[in-house]
Every structure is written in C-alpha cells, then in structure tokens.
Amino acid sequence: MNVLGIESSCDECAVSLVRDGKEILSNVVFSQIEDHKVFEGVVPELASRLHVEAIVPAYRLALNQSGLKSSDIDGIAVAIQPGLVGSLLVGVNFAKSLAQSLGKPLIGVDHIVAHLYAPHLEYSISYPYLGLLVSGGHSMIVKVLRFDQMEVLGASIDDACGEAFDKVAKFYGLGYPGGKAIDDMAKMGDPTAFLFPKPSLYKGAHTYDVSYSGLKTAVTAQRAKFLRPGREDNLPNLLASFQKTAIDLLLIKLKKAVQDTGITRVVAGGGVAANSYLRATLKEQKGWLVYYPSIDLCTDNGAMIAGLGYHYLHSGISHTLDLSVRSRVPGFKMTQ
Ligand code: KG4
Ligand code: ZN
Secondary structure, eight states, rough: OOOOOOEEESEEEEEEEEEETTTTEEEEEOHHHHHHHTTTTTTTTHHHHHHHHHHHHHHHHHHHHOOGGGGGGOOEEEEEEEOOHHHHHHHHHHHHHHHHHHHHOEEEEHHHHHHGGGGGGTTTTOEEEEEEESSSSSEEEEEEEETEEEEEEEEEEOOHHHHHHHHHHHHTOOSSOOOHHHHHHTSSSSSSSOOOOOOOOOOOGTTOOOOOOHHHHHTTTTTTHHHSOGGGGHHHHHHHHHHHHHHHHHHHHHHHHHHHHOOOOOESSSSGGOOHHHHHHHHOOOOEEEEEOHHHHSSSSHHHHHHHHHHHHHHOOOOOTTTOOOOTTTTTOOOO
C-alpha cells in the first residue's frame, strides 16, 4: 500500500511516499529556515504563504522521485494538529483536493504521534513503549500503547526543550534554529563548568513534568560575563552546561517513568532527538532498549506522516472532507 504523507505544520513543506508504513520511496523536505532566519524565528504569515508556493512542487517532486504514478497512491495522509493553523490548512486543503480528485482515502494524523512513529520507519518496534517527544514546540514523556494510543505522563509546564535551545542560541548570536549550533559548539566545552538550577517538580501531577523557563533565564543571565574582553572563550562551556542541564531534566523524568512503569523500551522522536548528548546518554542506559530516528527523520518530514497514515488505512480508518485543523490538542500539556 503506497501512502502519500504531507507535513506543513510549521516551517517545513514536506511530502513523502512510503510503502506499507516502512519503505520510504521519496522524502522531499522544502525547508523555509533561510526565509525565517532573518527574523530569528518563524513568522506564521510568511510560513503560510511559502507553503502555498511550495506544496505543488513538493508533491510533484516526491511523486517523481518515488517512481510511482498518481494512480498508484492508495491513500493521502496529512498532519492536522498541532501547529500553525495557517500552515496546516495549506497541507490539509491540498490533501483534500488530491484525495477527491484521485478518489483515494484521506487520513488526518497527529504531528506529535507521527514524530514517535519516525523510528518505526527504520526499526521493528513492539508496543508498549515509553516515548520521549522533544521538538521545538513540545517536550513530553508518554506511554505509547498502539500506533494510535498514547497516554501523556509528563510535559513541559512552560517552554519546550527545543524552544529553550532556540532562545539561548538567539541570545548568544548563534542564529535560528539554534539546536544544532549549540550541539556543535557544546562539543568544545566543559559541561560541568556551570551549575544551573533544576526545577523542583517532583510530586503528584508534576511527577514527570519538566520546566525550561528558569533554565533559560539562568543561562541568558550569564551574558554580562561574556561581554567582558577575554571571556568569549567561555561560551562553549556555558552552552555545554546548558545542553547537559536541559537534556538531564528530561532524562531524570524518563528514568523515573521507566522505574515506575517497568517499561524499558524507550523511543525518542522530534527535532531535539537529533542532539548528540541526548542520543549518547540514552544509549548508555543499562537494561533499556533504545530507539531514535536517523538525524533527517528527527525533524519535520512527510515520511513519518505517511508511515503512521498507513496504519490507520490498514485498520480501515479514513476521514471525510470536513476534516479540520487544530493549533493545540486538548489533553496534551502544550507549550505553544
Ligand atoms: O520536530 P521539529 O523539526 O519541529 C517541531 O515540531 O517543533 O524540531 C525542531 C527543533 C528546533 O527547536 C531545533 O533547534 C531542535 O529541534 N533541534 C535540536 C537539534 N537539532 C534540531 N536541538 C538540540 N540539538 C540538536 N542537534
Ligand atoms: Zn515537529
């Protein structure tokens, strides 16, 4: 079964064809990063307009690279939530038109659930597992019971982990998005050079929650030291210490979730899952079975949408043309 996946929730216009939820036939990602860079963040109105320009060329290229004809497509999956509404609408309306004109089923999927599906494109992973979803908009620890069943154990009560990376990078002039730049610079620094405070979210509903706003403030408050001549070389130390603290916050909660649930299979997904310190530390955990996607499948892509869409289609689930989009999802502890 060949499923087309469309992803337009933020600043990537991505279209992919995936066979049987596993084999990536094509994976086109038109990134808007260069267009948003000048504003040091994503401008929603600009993002929607760029999606309108990119969606048809992205579809044509994905189809071309897959070697398939449009009549070979068995279903059209599209990200419907969470994300920027104007951007999501471009992908969803294109998916509806295509589904209607080809006479094929339409499947709306959740972007967050799809991020955790990404490693399934490369590995055979059984359920249940604990999912660590870390992206620019979300930081969540979830229990995944099936491809379409997920229970949120904890989340950030304020900023997302990726957002903290982006804001710190912006503050220290490393550009947008900042996750990769911090990751690279942190490799030259000492992660124990600075001791940043960790939030005390240990009890009740907050047992598995994290928080990043305090850490962000603490890291940016160090700036005065770098304005003094001769101290610039401290930046790699600062960033390495920030990165360690930001990732350790999640790992502390993840370890607790593993202990409490007895589930030792752990799957990471989302842009921050590309972080080298996170990947190395996850692999070090004794007794855990850890999966994370290849770097290009960590950030937004259409293959994860198509892969997840296949399972809905295979279970006989599809949606009607009144499918709508949502910026937030009730029940998810959201940060934006
Ligand atoms: O999943 P994604 O592409 O978009 C959202 O759904 O939000 O994630 C983008 C986020 C950005 O915040 C970016 O800075 C972060 O992922 N990111 C990283 C790394 N690569 C991307 N964060 C830390 N280390 C990295 N190597
Ligand atoms: Zn994403």
